[in-house]
Amino acid sequence: MAFEPPRRLVRALGETAPDGDDWLEKLPGAAERAVESRDLTVERVQVPGGRSSLVVLVRRADGTPAVLKLAPRRARPESERAALAHWGGLGAVQLLDESAGGGEGVLLLERLHPDVSVRSLAESKALLEAAGTLRRLWVEPPAGHRFETVAERTGRQAEAMRARAVTDPEVAPLVDAALAVRGELLDGAPEERLLHGTFRQSKVLAGDRMPWLAVGPDPVVGESAFDLARLVRDRVEDLVAQPSGASTTRRRIKRLAESLEVDQERLRGWTLFRAVESGVRARRVGRERDAELLLEFAGWL
16 A cells, blocks of 8 residues: 555645654655554544554554554654553553554554544533543653653744744743743643643544543643633634634633642643744744734734
8 A cells, every 4th residue: 555645744744844854755665664563454544543653553463452552752652652552442542552663653553533522522521521522631741751851842942933023023921921921831830641632622533442542742841721722713714703802711721720620820831931922833834824823822822
């Protein structure tokens, strides 16, 4: 079978690939080796698929459905493997093969229903189910873990934001506000937990073992409010389109903070930082519409 990467994956990786990166060119061969070494039967490549990995629907030798996932090193697939192993299927997709991916970023996962996420539910129900799933993931990290911390990840992001603000004065006021709130939040962060890292409604898929399970973590260790902040802005295009978008956002922050016992002001602060960071990054790679939505949303906070 020809392992043709979906256009969305090609486009997304093209925005972030360092000079000389040849992961996409090597991907078909890596996929073939992964399938053969695990004695898998390929059904199809999942389309449109993810933005940082190739997802292939397969069957194991005994006929069990599974998912083969291949991701470049910069997507931290071995960190994802470690987090999934630590969660052990509680709230997240089950890792079926805990051995290392042979240096090619290969994960063999439980098959969920890839076309059914909580985004298919009404907004209020979707937020409720997503939040319940997220709560189950917030556990103590394993002893001696090597996961990136929130301080480390946001430190890298802060450097890129500062650099952009120098050449793009229009975003400078929001960047200044986001960096200031980051400093305040890191100076007294509560107890650290293992976090999903990139949680949103589309990352929660229907399953057979449990109704809803999280997929695609980019795990990080830090406070829960950081994880929840990404969920606050889900369906941002709908929020911005509403005349009452700003007030709806404030109510959403209050509701999520109360339901998951997270400090409301800390949640607001991380929501601001993450929205500005995403908006500045979108602007840097030419996704102007996304940048406009995210920066308008951030301005409400």
